Amino acid sequence: MSNGAENLPPYLEILNPEQRQAVFHTGKPLLILAGAGSGKTRVITTKIAWLIREKGLNPRSILAVTFTNKAAREMAERARLIDERAGDAMLRTFHSFGAWFLRRYGNLAGLDSGFVIYDNDDTLSLLSSIMNDSPKAELKQIAYDIARAKDYFLSPGDAALSIIDRRKKFRSLYAQYEEKMTRIGNVDFGDLIKKPVEILRKEPDVARRFRERFAVIMVDEYQDANVAQFELLKELCGPGVYVCVVGDDDQSIYRFRGAEVKNILEFPDRFPGTEIIRLERNYRSTAPILSAASSVVDHNRGRLGKILKAERSGGRLPALVFLPDQDEEAAFCATLIANMAAETASWSDWAVLYRINAQSLSFETEFLRKGIPYKLVGSLKFYEREEIKDALALLSFLVNPRDEVAFRRMVNKPARGLGPVKVDRIIEESALCGGDLAEAARRVAPEYSSKARSGLEIFLKVIEDGRAALEKPALTENTETKQPSKKRRSSKDREGLVSGEGLSICVARLVKDSGIAEYHQMKDEIAGNQRLNNLQELVNAASLYALSRKGLLEFLEHIELDRSIEDRSKDSSAENNAVTLITFHNTKGLEFRRVIMTGLEQGVFPREDKRGEELEEERRLFYVGATRAMDELYLCSCALRRIFGRPTPLEPSLFLREIDKSGLRIIGKAPYGFGGASSARGRGGLYGKGGMVSSAGGRAGGRRKSGAETRSGWRRGERLFHDDYGYGSVMEVRDGKEGPVVRVRFETGKELRFLSGHQGSGFVKISDE
DNA sequence: TAGTTTTAAGTTTTT
DNA sequence: CTTAAAACTA
Numbered sequence: 001m002s003n004g005a006e007n008l009p010p011y012l013e014i015l016n017p018e019q020r021q022a023v024f025h026t027g028k029p030l031l032i033l034a035g036a037g038s039g040k041t042r043v044i045t046t047k048i049a050w051l052i053r054e055k056g057l058n059p060r061s062i063l064a065v066t067f068t069n070k071a072a073r074e075m076a077e078r079a080r081l082i083d084e085r086a087g088d089a090m091l092r093t094f095h096s097f098g099a100w101f102l103r104r105y106g107n108l109a110g111l112d113s114g115f116v117i118y119d120n121d122d123t124l125s126l127l128s129s130i131m132n133d134s135p136k137a138e139l140k141q142i143a144y145d146i147a148r149a150k151d152y153f154l155s156p157g158d159a160a161l162s163i164i165d166r167r168k169k170f171r172s173l174y175a176q177y178e179e180k181m182t183r184i185g186n187v188d189f190g191d192l193i194k195k196p197v198e199i200l201r202k203e204p205d206v207a208r209r210f211r212e213r214f215a216v217i218m219v220d221e222y223q224d225a226n227v228a229q230f231e232l233l234k235e236l237c238g239p240g241v242y243v244c245v246v247g248d249d250d251q252s253i254y255r256f257r258g259a260e261v262k263n264i265l266e267f268p269d270r271f272p273g274t275e276i277i278r279l280e281r282n283y284r285s286t287a288p289i290l291s292a293a294s295s296v297v298d299h300n301r302g303r304l305g306k307i308l309k310a311e312r313s314g315g316r317l318p319a320l321v322f323l324p325d326q327d328e329e330a331a332f333c334a335t336l337i338a339n340m341a342a343e344t345a346s347w348s349d350w351a352v353l354y355r356i357n358a359q360s361l362s363f364e365t366e367f368l369r370k371g372i373p374y375k376l377v378g379s380l381k382f383y384e385r386e387e388i389k390d391a392l393a394l395l396s397f398l399v400n401p402r403d404e405v406a407f408r409r410m411v412n413k414p415a416r417g418l419g420p421v422k423v424d425r426i427i428e429e430s431a432l433c434g435g436d437l438a439e440a441a442r443r444v445a446p447e448y449s450s451k452a453r454s455g456l457e458i459f460l461k462v463i464e465d466g467r468a469a470l471e472k473p474a475l476t477e478n479t480e481t482k483q484p485s486k487k488r489r490s491s492k493d494r495e496g497l498v499s500g501e502g503l504s505i506c507v508a509r510l511v512k513d514s515g516i517a518e519y520h521q522m523k524d525e526i527a528g529n530q531r532l533n534n535l536q537e538l539v540n541a542a543s544l545y546a547l548s549r550k551g552l553l554e555f556l557e558h559i560e561l562d563r564s565i566e567d568r569s570k571d572s573s574a575e576n577n578a579v580t581l582i583t584f585h586n587t588k589g590l591e592f593r594r595v596i597m598t599g600l601e602q603g604v605f606p607r608e609d610k611r612g613e614e615l616e617e618e619r620r621l622f623y624v625g626a627t628r629a630m631d632e633l634y635l636c637s638c639a640l641r642r643i644f645g646r647p648t649p650l651e652p653s654l655f656l657r658e659i660d661k662s663g664l665r666i667i668g669k670a671p672y673g674f675g676g677a678s679s680a681r682g683r684g685g686l687y688g689k690g691g692m693v694s695s696a697g698g699r700a701g702g703r704r705k706s707g708a709e710t711r712s713g714w715r716r717g718e719r720l721f722h723d724d725y726g727y728g729s730v731m732e733v734r735d736g737k738e739g740p741v742v743r744v745r746f747e748t749g750k751e752l753r754f755l756s757g758h759q760g761s762g763f764v765k766i767s768d769e
Numbered sequence: 770t771a772g773t774t775t776t777a778a779g780t781t782t783t784t
Numbered sequence: 785c786t787t788a789a790a791a792c793t794a
Contacts, residue, residue, distance in 0.1 A: 607781065
């Protein structure tokens with residue numbers, strides 16, 4: 001009776017002692033160091049429910065913050081399963097909390113509540129209007145540095161700004177950027193965190209109100225919090241507020257956007273009296289998988305160094321698969337999945353992981369060809385398409401007539417005879433009428449030639465109609481179809497767009513009347529794209545929102561803050577049963593029975609330029625990926641990969657060497673240096689296109705082999721055949737820094753160098769000499 | 770100035 | 785290979 005395990009309700013009984021301790025903890029600040037798969041989400045959701053249920057806490061006084069919308073949704077769902085009232089707790093991402101805050105209190109910092117959130121593209125456009133003709137690379141650098149500055153809670157005037165960018169012009173550019181953004185009245189991602197902190201510091205009344213409202217604040221994935229987010233947390237935590245953060249330093253993978261592992265290491269110092277609870281039992285992965293994952297991250301210095309213990313013993317060793325090239329990699333994944341899924345009939349057990357989004361293409365093509373259902377997670381591509389950004393810019397301009405970025409983008413699209421000179425003139429004029437660009441355009445229009453003038457009038461008319469539609473929805477309702485049926489759909493119009501309910505009426509009209517539907521339809525006919533269909537999708541998405549200014553703001557905010565569109569097919573289980581294609585970064589917080597990690601090559605993962613602290617982050621990313629696997633893990637490494645369309649030989653990833661070979665099953669031909677496994681050559685057979693193909697290996701010959709020749713398996717003077725370059729002979733074999741290099745001269749006169757370990761599938765040896 | 774053709778460049782990772 | 789920038793023509 002003393003250990004508390006008896007007579008507990010089931011939702012508490014299933015917890016292990018550490019988890020239970022974490023749930024029951026109250027009073028002082030709490031830091032939960034939770035290893036991968038140790039049940040931290042369960043702890044948070046249970047804690048929320050427990051506080052409401054057993055402690056009688058008002059759900060509204062609980063704030064739980066996560067980093068992704070997916071995690072926030074899942075958390076809310078799971079907490080509600082334990083106690084329905086948990087639905088009233090505030091569960092948000094940091095950024096959505098910031099947006100929520102600024103809609104209410106932004107006016108205290110001179111921000112209109114109708115602000116729009118700029119994405120990276122928009123901030124780039126804004127910057128380019130400041131830095132007129134700078135090269136794009138520099139523009140990007142500055143934009144990146146400004147975002148970092150905000151992550152570190154640094155303003156243009158702060159001395160510490162030199163940590164981010166020490167060039168003197170940076171400070172001035174940052175200041176100009178801020179000034180312009182303020183004038184426009186919009187915000188970027190960084191502002192969603194930084195501005196609330198500034199307001200809370202400046203306005204004691206607001207701060208007090210928040211501290212009174214939230215009695216409990218919890219933060220998930222705390223290792224990914226940046227300095228500004230830490231400051232926000234501190235401002236929200238008054239003396240009486242209970243704060244509980246959960247994190248794992250080994251899973252910190254967002255340094256590039258300002259995440260500071262320091263936050264978690266120094267939490268006990270910043271919140272005096274902090275108690276620490278460790279969750280070190282992994283319930284997810286089998287022991288061999290966990291061991292492989294751990295041995296990689298063990299190579300990192302600068303970690304707290306926890307010991308994760310696998311609760312699941314047994315299980316197959318992770319497989320290390322060597323493949324000739326990326327096409328074979330995709331084919332291997334498809335075959336493996338198809339064979340195994342035939343037994344279990346479950347595609348959704350599988351996930352294919354890759355380092356960069358571009359890698360998904362091979363898998364999509366191959367899976368499509370073989371009829372394997374898949375879903376692409378986090379492909380934010382949709383909202384980055386030109387046609388979608390066009391429509392969104394028009395919508396933004398409806399809400400905020402000061403939005404210069406949107407105005408510049410759309411006023412002359414499609415071409416209306418308004419070149420940069422005329423547009424600049426309007427923007428200049430807007431300074432005289434409170435920044436209202438529509439008003440400025442109206443004033444300037446008479447100065448222009450009839451062509452430009454009528455073009456401008458068309459644009460203004462479209463915008464006015466759009467605004468009117470939001471204010472007086474009744475006027476835009478189709479008169480002939482007044483049925484209240486929610487499923488009603490009006491007929492297709494000339495551009496093939498279908499407008500549905502609510503806000504979609506306005507979006508459809510705007511897209512059509514502005515001429516961008518026609519514009520992109522024409523592009524479709526030339527290039528055979530899907531642009532009009534994409535616009536239709538956007539129109540459909542809008543139907544969930546009210547036909548009003550408020551509805552439009554919600555729509556835009558949702559798009560900026562939650563770009564995952566994959567949750568729509570949630571209800572249909574048939575569509576849900578699909579293989580997941582996903583980046584390593586996006587897998588955080590997820591789990592799968594079987595995981596295939598792809599592209600494990602030097603230069604791809606880890607990426608070539610990674611050293612020191614950044615290399616350690618890549619290692620953590622490997623760790624995150626590997627610990628997603630419950631039952632089986634596959635690691636794929638290709639000898640050859642097309643980079644910029646050119647086949648490039650690659651070494652196996654450093655991380656593969658950091659796993660003890662006795663803990664892996666090696667499949668395929670291990671390249672040079674991967675001890676024990678069969679050599680790349682020695683067997684005949686034609687592999688891959690564009691590869692070197694070898695027949696039986698030649699004998700030693702008369703001359704003594706050099707060290708490099710022995711290691712490479714190639715000899716000077718050897719004849720060979722390559723199916724791209726034809727016949728040739730080996731001119732030289734020497735040791736390069738990435739292993740032995742073979743220089744070959746072909747009969748065409750072309751000379752090429754190959755990494756011997758990685759012509760992999762081999763050359764065809766014709767004869768010695 | 771608008772639209773086309775040619776040439777060069779470039780691929781992290783995300784809220 | 786795909787996209788962006790530059791150069792070119794109508």
